[in-house]
Amino acid sequence: MGKNKYFSTKSVFGQLISLIDDSMIKKAVKKHDSNRYVKHFKCQDHLFSMIFCTLEKCNSLREVSGGMVGLSDKKETVRINHLPKKSTLADANKGRKVEFFEEIYNNLLKKYSFVFSDSRIEIALGKKVKIVDSTTISLFKDILKCVGRKASDGKSKGGIKSHSVINADEKVPNLVWFTPATTHDHQFLEKLKCDEHTVYVFDKGYNDYKAFGHFSEQNTGFVTRIKDNAKHQIIQQNEIPENIHSGVLSDEIIEVEVNKGSVKTKLKLRKIKYYDREHKRSFDFISNLFEFRADTIAALYKIRWQIELLFKQIKQNFPLKYFLGDNENAIKIQIYCVLIVNLLLGVVKKSLKRQWSFSNLVSFCRIHLFNYIHLTKFFENPENNWKLDRERDGQLGLFDDYLATG
Structure with a gap:
């Protein structure tokens, strides 16, 4: 070489x-x-x-x-x-x-944010989109004082849950919070910073009407799925314009009840029913983004899969099965x-x-x-440079001449 x-x-x-x-x-x-x-x-x-x-x-x-x-x-x-x-x-x-x-x-994230950043989503929507999710790392010990599900051998299976937030245009976590695996996801919503230029996207495990009310008061957008047993009242049925994606089946304004101590208040939200042809099933989304198109809200939730891919990437390449x-x-x-x-x-x-x-x-x-290999130079064109080195050093393989002429 x-x-x-x-x-x-x-x-x-x-x-x-x-x-x-x-x-x-x-x-x-x-x-x-x-x-x-x-x-x-x-x-x-x-x-x-x-x-x-x-x-x-x-x-x-x-x-x-x-x-x-x-x-x-x-x-x-x-x-x-x-x-x-x-x-x-x-x-x-x-x-x-x-x-x-x-x-x-x-600090590494701040230093190299320009490498990961892709501002197309923010430019298109006028807001930053942040994705929230968690992944559980199972442990066969009662670490963090948590007791998870029973393992096949009957031992208590503890675990730690890692909650993460990523910018939709960066694809690396910019906020990480650890809890016992038994901690409910919605508690993480209290850690999020609210501002009018941000939209949070998360799954229905984070459903918390009190937090949704706080988001609305702070003019912070959110998109999630509504729980199957959620109680709500439909107060308005919006018409679906012709230019909206055909997957949008309904667009409604609903009210849900929020308990704040002994006081109960009403919170107005938007509920959108969308049929996903790829998965051949319908989804019910709720949001406080009243000014966005219905199909845009459905597309925002689809972006949430980026964080699932991130967790998959980490677990496949750096398995957290053994701890020191x-x-x-x-x-x-x-x-x-x-x-x-x-x-x-x-x-x-x-x-x-x-x-x-x-x-x-x-x-x-x-x-x-x-090995003392220059990373970027090698990765740019490894096969071609490898072949040139072998030709120069007279190390052509058995089939190299045949492949070159054939």
Whole structure:
């Protein structure tokens, strides 16, 4: 392989972590005072060790510690000053502040938001569209004091639920909140910032009329599905114009009852019945967007599937089946490091002119993690450059001449 085209002074691992500035780490350390009482294994070492763990899909502390021994002569290029022992990493995961990792993730998101941002949706609607959803990570221990469903072996199956918000035009989480798996989704709505330039889209698991009333008072839009047993009163039937998508079956103004302590009030909402030809079923949406077209509201809910694809991408490429600790702190740190790696690889993918599937990109980086291959140069045209290198070095394969002439 010709070094003039592919060689880099940094390994693939070094190139990925170079996306995280030293200044960013120092600011996060200072803000949360997360290096206090630490002599050797400081935050930067901890962060990069957990990124290594994520990229290599390590399933235990032993794998992380043993795998990183190979970096002993490469500390400068990978910016690691102290390689972790099993006990050192376990103590760090248990005791170090989660807020440090959260700060790193949020600052990376701010720094590279221009890479992910696609303003077409905001321009078309005049509002930002944010998607809300949660995913449950099952654990066979009573972590976070939660008791989930019973496993097949009869043991209590605990779990942690990760609630996320993504901008529809960015496709990476910009707000993450952890709760026990038994916590109801609608409690997360209290965490959302309300403003007149935002529309939130979420599934019916988040139904909460009190929150919907708060959204309406703050002029914040929302779109969701109405529950099958929801009580409401139809007060107006809107006509469906000819230019509206034929999938819109009805457009109604409804009233629902909101309990605010001992006081009951009425909340006016919009209910739209839509037939989806792809899934061959109808959906009932509710919203407070009275000025939007009925088919636009249905299309907004369809955008919600982007966050489902994000969860699928993370779970397929960075399986959260094995945790390096059985305590709340260690689990949260590991999840944040997965989000950080997902973001870093997303930046690499977006910077390439050639289209690569995310899973292929992850696989390549995992295989060549400590090889000195220039990431972007290789990804742009690997097959053609590989063939040219072999021709120059006189290493044509058995069928290469045949393929060239045939």
